[in-house]
Amino acid sequence: MTQTMLNLHEMEISFGPQHPSTHGVLRVMVKIDGERIVDAKPIIGYLHRGTEKLFEAMNYPQCVPHTDRMDYVASATNNQGFVGAVEKLLGLTEQIPRRAKIIRVMLAELQRISSHLLWLATHAIDLGAMTPFFYTFRERELILDLFEDYCGARLTLNCMRIGGQADDIDAAWIQKLNDFLGIFDAALDEYESLLTMNRIWRKRTIGIGVIAPDDAIDWGLTGPPLRGSGIEWDIRRAFPYEVYSELKFEIPVGRNGDTYDRYLCRMEEMRQSKKILEQCISMIAETKEGDLKAKVSRVIRPPEGEAYFSVECPKGELGYYIISDGKNQNAYRCHVRPPSFVNLSALPDLVKGHLVADMVAVIGTIDIVLGEVDR
Amino acid sequence: MADEQEQKPAAKPAPAPAAPLARTKDEVLADPIVAPVTSAMAGAFLHAKEQVGEISLYVTPDAIVEVCRAFKAHGFTYLVDLCGVDYSTFPGHAGERFCVNYLLYSFKQNVRIRLKLFVAEGVSVRSVTGVWKTANWHERETFDMFGIPFTGHPNLERILMWEGFNGHPLRKDFPIRGIDTGARIYPEVFPPGGGPMPGSTGKAHGDVNIWKGPAVPLGRSPKGEVPETKQVEAPQGGDEGKADA
Amino acid sequence: MSATLPVVASLFGSIPEPMVQWVVWPTIKFVIAFAIIMGIVAFTTLVERRVLGFMQARLGPNRVGPQGILQFVADPIKLLLKEDIVPAGAQKAAYFIAPMLPIIPAFLVFCLIPFGPPPTFAITDVNVGLLLILALTSTGVYGIILGGWASNNKFSLLGGLRSAAQMVSYEVPFGLSIVGVLMLSGSLSLVEIVHRQELGVWNVLPQLVGCFIFLVAMTAEVNRAPFDLPEAESELVAGFHTEYSGMKFAFFFLAEYASMLVNACLIVILFFGGWTLAIAGKGLTTETMQTMGWLGLSLGFLIFAAKVAFFMILYIWFRGTFPRYRFDQLMELGWKWMIPLALVNIVVTGIVILLVRNGGA
Numbered sequence: 001m002t003q004t005m006l007n008l009h010e011m012e013i014s015f016g017p018q019h020p021s022t023h024g025v026l027r028v029m030v031k032i033d034g035e036r037i038v039d040a041k042p043i044i045g046y047l048h049r050g051t052e053k054l055f056e057a058m059n060y061p062q063c064v065p066h067t068d069r070m071d072y073v074a075s076a077t078n079n080q081g082f083v084g085a086v087e088k089l090l091g092l093t094e095q096i097p098r099r100a101k102i103i104r105v106m107l108a109e110l111q112r113i114s115s116h117l118l119w120l121a122t123h124a125i126d127l128g129a130m131t132p133f134f135y136t137f138r139e140r141e142l143i144l145d146l147f148e149d150y151c152g153a154r155l156t157l158n159c160m161r162i163g164g165q166a167d168d169i170d171a172a173w174i175q176k177l178n179d180f181l182g183i184f185d186a187a188l189d190e191y192e193s194l195l196t197m198n199r200i201w202r203k204r205t206i207g208i209g210v211i212a213p214d215d216a217i218d219w220g221l222t223g224p225p226l227r228g229s230g231i232e233w234d235i236r237r238a239f240p241y242e243v244y245s246e247l248k249f250e251i252p253v254g255r256n257g258d259t260y261d262r263y264l265c266r267m268e269e270m271r272q273s274k275k276i277l278e279q280c281i282s283m284i285a286e287t288k289e290g291d292l293k294a295k296v297s298r299v300i301r302p303p304e305g306e307a308y309f310s311v312e313c314p315k316g317e318l319g320y321y322i323i324s325d326g327k328n329q330n331a332y333r334c335h336v337r338p339p340s341f342v343n344l345s346a347l348p349d350l351v352k353g354h355l356v357a358d359m360v361a362v363i364g365t366i367d368i369v370l371g372e373v374d375r
Numbered sequence: 376m377a378d379e380q381e382q383k384p385a386a387k388p389a390p391a392p393a394a395p396l397a398r399t400k401d402e403v404l405a406d407p408i409v410a411p412v413t414s415a416m417a418g419a420f421l422h423a424k425e426q427v428g429e430i431s432l433y434v435t436p437d438a439i440v441e442v443c444r445a446f447k448a449h450g451f452t453y454l455v456d457l458c459g460v461d462y463s464t465f466p467g468h469a470g471e472r473f474c475v476n477y478l479l480y481s482f483k484q485n486v487r488i489r490l491k492l493f494v495a496e497g498v499s500v501r502s503v504t505g506v507w508k509t510a511n512w513h514e515r516e517t518f519d520m521f522g523i524p525f526t527g528h529p530n531l532e533r534i535l536m537w538e539g540f541n542g543h544p545l546r547k548d549f550p551i552r553g554i555d556t557g558a559r560i561y562p563e564v565f566p567p568g569g570g571p572m573p574g575s576t577g578k579a580h581g582d583v584n585i586w587k588g589p590a591v592p593l594g595r596s597p598k599g600e601v602p603e604t605k606q607v608e609a610p611q612g613g614d615e616g617k618a619d620a
Numbered sequence: 621m622s623a624t625l626p627v628v629a630s631l632f633g634s635i636p637e638p639m640v641q642w643v644v645w646p647t648i649k650f651v652i653a654f655a656i657i658m659g660i661v662a663f664t665t666l667v668e669r670r671v672l673g674f675m676q677a678r679l680g681p682n683r684v685g686p687q688g689i690l691q692f693v694a695d696p697i698k699l700l701l702k703e704d705i706v707p708a709g710a711q712k713a714a715y716f717i718a719p720m721l722p723i724i725p726a727f728l729v730f731c732l733i734p735f736g737p738p739p740t741f742a743i744t745d746v747n748v749g750l751l752l753i754l755a756l757t758s759t760g761v762y763g764i765i766l767g768g769w770a771s772n773n774k775f776s777l778l779g780g781l782r783s784a785a786q787m788v789s790y791e792v793p794f795g796l797s798i799v800g801v802l803m804l805s806g807s808l809s810l811v812e813i814v815h816r817q818e819l820g821v822w823n824v825l826p827q828l829v830g831c832f833i834f835l836v837a838m839t840a841e842v843n844r845a846p847f848d849l850p851e852a853e854s855e856l857v858a859g860f861h862t863e864y865s866g867m868k869f870a871f872f873f874l875a876e877y878a879s880m881l882v883n884a885c886l887i888v889i890l891f892f893g894g895w896t897l898a899i900a901g902k903g904l905t906t907e908t909m910q911t912m913g914w915l916g917l918s919l920g921f922l923i924f925a926a927k928v929a930f931f932m933i934l935y936i937w938f939r940g941t942f943p944r945y946r947f948d949q950l951m952e953l954g955w956k957w958m959i960p961l962a963l964v965n966i967v968v969t970g971i972v973i974l975l976v977r978n979g980g981a
Contacts (some may be wrong), residue, residue, distance in 0.1 A: 013774050019857060035778070035947055045535040050518075050551075053544055057551045088427055128845060128944025134676035200846055200943045217453050217482075220509025231482075238485055305426045307480060308456070308487065319456055321476070325466050332465060333545075335458040335476075345512040356778070357855050357946045374535060 003269055009033055013356075017046050021126045021360045024370030028347070028359070035355045040348045044341075047374035055334035060086050060162055060300045063334070067158035070336065071372040073118050076111035076147075077313035079102055079160035084241060085309035085320035086162045089302040093241075095294040099287035100164040101242040106177070106280045107150070107159055108242075108311070109273040113184075114143040115314035116266050116273075120191060123263070123364035127204050133190050139187045142180045149173055164294035168289060183273055192267065205260035209350045209362040212257060219346040222339050224265045225366055228371025229257035235312035243283070249276050259365040266367075301329050308337075315339040315367050337374060340368040398425050406430060408486050409481035412445045431489040436500060439492050443477065443506045446488075450477040455487060455504070459521040462493075464547045471495040473523050479505070499524035502531075520545035650731060652740070657730050661877040662692040668936045675940040683706045684912050702866035707772055710863065712772035719864065719871035721763030725756040726878035732756075736895045736910045736921035738811050750808045753886065754795055757841070759827040760879060761787040764850065766787035768860035779859025781848035782947055783843065789954040790840040790847075795964035800826075800969040814894035818905045824891040826972075829965045833958050838883035840954070842876055844935050846942035847950060884931035885924075892927055895920035 013030045025046035031039040049059035051070060055063050067082045068075035087093050117136040126130040144154040151159040151167055159167070195201045211221065216229040226233060235249045236244040252268035254261025304326030310319035316339030323333040343366045350366075351359045398406075403423035404413040409430060413420055419438035424431050436443050443454075458480040462468045471493040480487045492603045494500055502525040503510045515534040522543035525531055533540060542549055666681065671678025682688035702720070706715060732749045746752055763783055768780020801823050802808065805816040811831065817823055824831045840847040851859035861872045897904040909916030945953065949975060 010518075011774060021855065035782075045533075045537065048535040050544055050553075053549075091427070124943065125445055127952050128848070129942065130672075131940045134678055138677050151631055194941070195943070198943065200945055203949055204943055215508075218508045220454055220507065223802075235480065274597045306429075306489075308430070308489070310431060310455075317455065319478075321456065321458060321478070323460060329468050333460045335456070335460075337456040337478075341512065341516075342509055345509060350510075355946060355948060357849075357944075360855050 008321055015359070017043075021122075022363060023122060023368055025271045026344075026363070026370055026373070028363075030351075030356070030359065031358060035357075036357060037351050037354055037356065038207065039157035040351045040359065041302065042347050043207065044344070044370070044373050045161060047370045051362075051375045052334055055331050056307075057330060058304075060331065061330035063200045063331070064162075065156065065158045067369060068158055070139060070338065070375055071115075071313060071315065071318070071340070071369045072155060073369055074111050074115040074314045075155065075157045076104075076159055077311055077318060078108040079157065080108050080242075081309065081311040081313065081318045081320045083162045084302065085307055085322050086302065087321055089305065089324055090162075090296075090300070091309040092163055092294055095099075096164055096242075097287075097291045097294060098243070099284060099289070100292045101285065102280050102284045103165050103292075104160060104221065105242050105244065105247070106169075106277060107147075107157070109276045109280070110143050110146060110158075110177075112273045112314045113270050113304055114140050117143075117267060119314070119364075119367045120263075121125065121288060123361075123367075124195060126364040127201065129195065129198075129201065132194055135168075135187070135194075139180075139184065146173070146176060146180065161293070162300055164293035166292070168292055169284070170367045174284070177277065177281065181274055181277060187269070188267065188270060196264075196267075197315060202260060204332075204357075204361060205263060205365075206258055207256075208259040208354065208358050209365055210256065210258045211346070211350065215349075216257065216347075219349075220342045221316070221346060223276065223312070223314070223367075224262045224269070225301060225343050225346075226316070227251065228254035228265050230255055235310055235317055239310070241309075241311060243280075247276050249273075249281050251374050259361050262365050302326070310337065313339060315369070315372070316343060336371040338375065340366075340370075340372040341375075344368050344373055400424070403430055404432070408481075408484060409446075411449050412442065416442060416445060427487060429487065431491055433491045433493070434492055436492055436498070439477075439490070440501045440503055440506065443479075443503050446479055447506055450483040451480040451488065452482060453480040454478070454507040454509050454513075455480045457503075457510055457517065459517040459523055459545070461521060461545065461547045471498075473521055475500055475517060475523060494523065495502060496522075497524075499526045501525070502527040504528055519543070520614075522546065570606065635866060646832055653735070654727065657727065657878065657881065658874075659692075661874055661881060662696060664877050664881065664932060665873075667932070668939075671933055671936045672940055675937070678807040678955050696870065699870040700867055704866045704868065705863075707863045709772040711770040711772070715767050716868075718763045719772055719868040719875075721766060722760040722875035723763075723871050723878070725759045726882065728844065729753050729756050729882045730878075732810070733882065733889070734811055734894070735885070735905045735940075736816070737917050738922050739887055745809060746823045747812045749810045750798065750802070750813070753882070754791075754798075757793050757879065757882065758787070760875060763872075763875070764860050766851075767864065770785030771860070771863035775856045775858075776860050776862045779850045779856045779862070782856075785947075786840060786847065786849060786954075788841070789951055790837045790958070793833050793954060793958035793962045794837035794841055796966065797830040797837060797892060799962075799966050800830040803966070803969050803973060810889050810894075814889055814896060816907060817893045818896040818898040818903075819901050821899055822893040824892060826890060826970060827965070827969070830959060830969075831887070832914055833962050833965070834887055834891065836953075836958060838887060839935065839938060840950070842878065842879040842883060842935075844876075845939035846945050847945060848939075849947055849950060865894045878931070880932065881928070884928045887931055888924065888927040894927075895924035897923055 010031055010033050014027060017025040022028065024090060027043040027046065028315035029041045029043060030037055030326075048196045051066055054066055057363070058066070060179050064079055064082055067078040067206065071078050084093070117140045121133040121136040121140075124130070146333065147157055147159070148154045150169060150173065151157055153159070159165075174178050208300040211219075211225060211229045213229045213231050216226045221229075222233075222235075232251050232252050235241075237251060248258060249272045250268075252264050252265045252272065302322075304324060306321065306323040308319055308321045310317045312318075317337065318339055319333040319337030321333075325332040347362065347366065350362045354362070400423045404410070404417075404420060408424075409432065413423075413432070417439065419435050419442050420432050421435060422433035435484050454477065456476070457474050460474040460476065461472065462470070467541055469567050473494050473496065475494065477490040477491045477492070478487055479490065492500065500523055502514055504514065504525075505527065511529070512534060514528055515521055515531060518525060518531055519527075519533045519535055520543055532538065536544065542554055656689055661914065669691070670688065672678040680688065681691040682692045684690040706712065731755050738745060764783040764787075765780045766785065768776040768778075771777075800958065801813065804823060804826060805813045807813060807816070812822075839845075843850050847860075851861065852854075856862070861869055864872060895909075896906060898908075904916075906920070909920045912919070
């Protein structure tokens with residue numbers, strides 16, 4: 001780190017890696033003048049586990065559980081991205097049974113809701129509102145129960161296989177899902193009643209961390225940070241995978257690109273996810289039970305070549321870039337394009353000139369998971 | 376987990392389903408998606424290919440910034456991803472060792488293209504941070520993981536590994552079990568002299584001595600107990616690995 | 621007083637009467653009050669956790685004793701037994717003194733507060749009681765600044781600075797909001813202020829604005845949500861008491877809760893009729909209570925306690941509902957809204973009093 005001479009009225013603070021509101025082990029070296037941030041420098045890597053290196057040493061099915069550990073609050077979408085990339089490389093994408101695709105979409109959308117709930121909880125508690133935390137965890141618990149019923153795991157799901165799904169869903173699960181969706185709207189309204197029109201909440205979020213649309217593209221932002229700036233772009237719409245091309249849903253966009261707009265975007269995304277889940281429930285009734293897996297050889301060895309496949313994970317575009325040498329069962333190189341990593345890189349510019357308290361709001365609003373940033 | 380390299384698969388995998396007929400270099404370069412740029416800067420493109428619907432253009436290192444600018448001017452305003460690849464052990468690879476991949480996206484055409492740039496070890500690549508701000512961290516990561524220097528980068532330092540870390544983890548000659556960095560909390564449990572053996576591939580267990588004493592077969596977690604005496608110098612005559620002093 | 625308690629009073633038979641009246645009785649009252657207040661303060665922490673739990677769809681502590689009721693005993697024991705850590709580079713003397721500074725005025729103030737109908741429940745009835753209370757509570761900030769500075773921690777320092785600025789800023793509307801009440805009652809004695817209210821109406825009606833400003837300012841004064849910036853855990857880790865542990869931390873904690881209690885008592889006395897339930901001299905006035913003997917006095921105390929409990933729970937309710945203000949917004953609120961509003965309130969009150977007096981005369 002380059003140490004510069006501080007002005008007499010400036011102070012340098014190491015914000016993290018052990019700090020209540022850095023969402024894990026993010027460290028930000030902040031130079032402050034009074035409480036105003038002069039400069040901020042994120043320091044990452046505390047959770048670096050060399051996942052990309054590990055991918056090179058394992059065969060493809062072995063990699064899937066490791067993808068869970070990157071964005072550990074949205075593991076289903078991580079699975080989806082990885083298996084999707086391998087399937088693309090194998091040329092299997094079109095052969096995945098429809099039922100498996102729908103199950104994947106359902107899991108991914110449930111995961112999106114659960115991830116956004118966790119985001120809302122931590123974002124609110126960062127800004128001092130502690131009660132939404134417990135309310136969102138109440139509903140998140142129901143989603144985790146659904147995951148547990150599906151695959152046995154609650155957090156690191158490892159729920160997708162190359163070529164399809166391992167487990168089917170039954171009527172009881174659908175019923176449980178329906179029960180959850182039945183209460184979800186009321187729950188969302190409850191969170192909103194605490195925050196959306198709350199004067200303090202609006203004061204703390206409106207006009208904070210404003211991202212202009214051009215800047216958002218320049219920084220490579222994806223997900224709600226991009227959409228909050230008014231750019232209607234979603235991988236589910238731009239490059240529809242699974243069955244997204246048949247589903248009706250809207251992409252919420254913000255107007256001002258500030259923290260409040262991103263908050264509204266994510267709230268609306270949860271409502272859209274609920275809509276998608278409802279459509280999936282009616283779609284899955286038309287598919288044959290047990291038809292879950294495409295014909296995949298036991299040894300997965302894609303032909304020589306490279307493929308990039310991305311999914312819209314709750315935080316943005318999660319891409320997997322896999323190079324296969326065609327001779328081994330393991331990827332020659334597997335690069336992950338983590339949305340949190342890219343979104344976090346915009347942090348210094350977003351917080352400059354704001355107060356320390358706003359930095360907490362900005363870190364919350366870009367919704368990072370350090371497992372994914374550091375990989 | 377690391378040693379199935381030599382395993383022979385029981386059966387040949389099913390042949391991959393017929394990919395779209397591969398187009399030649401010139402056909403890909405003439406694709407309307409990239410044609411405006413490729414026709415204007417024909418000398419900058421060494422090769423081009425298309426696979427699973429993704430166009431890859433091989434760019435000369437000298438021209439990368441200009442090519443990126445040209446693509447940005449033609450609608451590819453968004454740098455999705457930038458990553459390095461170490462091709463040193465790639466079967467049949469003859470060119471330069473490292474490759475830097477740029478993945479560009481055009482909102483107008485809703486299409487991604489990939490630019491590939493090959494460089495030898497130690498040769499620096501021109502930074503595209505002036506074209507896209509997002510390249511900043513991506514290039515830092517590539518530098519950190521592969522040791523590819525980027526000229527013109529405003530702040531080229533390690534990002535995931537710590538300052539002073541010796542090595543570039545994603546290079547193929549970096550052992551997967553890690554190296555002895557000299558940073559240890561309990562020197563009596565993890566003595567000096569750990570880390571990889573000279574010439575280690577990182578794949579065999581005996582390559583690395585992390586725990587003092589005889590090597591433990593893979594798959595069993597080490598006991599991690601503190602040896603009672605500190606002077607265990609003589610090699611223990613372990614079954615496969617040897618205790619390095 | 622010796623008439624109401626002849627048996628106890630006879631114990632002091634050998635002591636001269638003035639001594640009993642001016643030394644012994646106040647000491648006994650103060651010791652009892654101190655024990656009760658310590659208990660209440662500790663119990664408040666339990667109530668806070670249970671009430672917050674209720675608001676947040678969870679249980680709160682329910683393991684120690686029936687329904688977790690002994691948690692307030694377990695917590696101090698835990699804090700007493702904790703290792704006392706002094707950070708390297710701390711200014712030792714200041715670091716040790718800092719936790720004691722806020723707790724002394726916080727408890728001292730209770731001497732001045734009547735918890736029920738006088739004379740039994742009022743330890744003293746100082747004729748400038750309110751002024752003394754304001755003076756004492758405002759000294760609590762020294763400990764916080766000192767603690768923040770002495771800890772050798774930048775987060776603590778920022779917390780201390782925030783606290784100093786916040787308390788100084790809100791001291792002004794805190795004081796100004798009371799002026800209206802003083803104009804109405806014409807006295808600084810708390811007993812007298814309550815007495816005026818039972819003869820007329822509770823001050824909250826004529827002084828609605830003043831009451832609102834007082835409510836905001838008293839929340840800001842004790843650093844409670846949504847004004848808990850000095851210890852904003854998501855920004856400053858724990859603010860000024862980041863480096864404090866064990867009993868030193870407990871002192872800060874106790875001081876905060878004691879100040880909460882003081883302020884809740886004050887708002888009840890100033891704006892909500894204290895221990896009385898009377899309008900225009902009708903209902904449960906002090907006089908009725910005194911004539912009812914012990915029963916009436918206890919009733920007065922219970923009414924007072926119930927009103928105070930409501931405001932204590934209001935604090936907790938705030939904490940469960942609101943996000944936290946930002947520092948500059950807090951200052952803005954204080955200087956741009958609260959102080960002008962309080963000044964306008966004083967002027968309007970003065971004009972109204974003049975008009976009523978002239979009209980009535």
